[in-house]
Amino acid sequence: SAVISQKPSRDICQRGTSLTIQCQVDSQVTMMFWYRQQPGQSLTLIATANQGSEATYESGFVIDKFPISRPNLTFSTLTVSNMSPEDSSIYLCSVGTPNSGNTIYFGEGSWLTVV
């Protein structure tokens, strides 16, 4: 399995500001994903973070709102830009590990509240 560290674990943000969430993995992984889980709902994939190229975004998510960096095989960041209360959510980083049959593991998540 992979050990995934996310920070911040929780934050309260002002409307209109931006926050960057960091995800660090203890081993090199090919696939890194960012999910959002709004209160009471299941996980929704925001984008796949590709090393050395732009992230691949899912329908309904755009780079201007959720810019992603993936500078190497162990690290990624997700920025939530120009936040509104609707962005209050848990944001989860996850990785796929081919050695574990492509099982997906999750970080502890970052709980953002926008006021």
Place this chain on the structure above:
Amino acid sequence: EDKVVQSPLSLVVHEGDTVTLNCSYEVTNFRSLLWYKQEKKAPTFLFMLTSSGIEKKSGRLSSILDKKELFSILNITATQTGDSAVYLCAVVANNNDMRFGAGTRLTVKP
């Protein structure tokens, strides 16, 4: 459109009961089905199923996949209050697309 449907959405039982959680799916180019337990924030991995009819077991939890009927079940026997959580089913396609169900919220009362 690919979809994953879990049932029931919520379930309340008493300690010692046995529960069965259901997950049905419609996914193009199915590769695997995963079960997760989510208590606070991050889901924790339980099982990955790729072949029909082979039961995966871990303690009081077990799961099986039926690729013909396109569903999986997660069984928990002799439930404990610590089993209270949301149980998520996710299906992975060959292109690595992963789709989650809405989850089943299990509450185990003492």
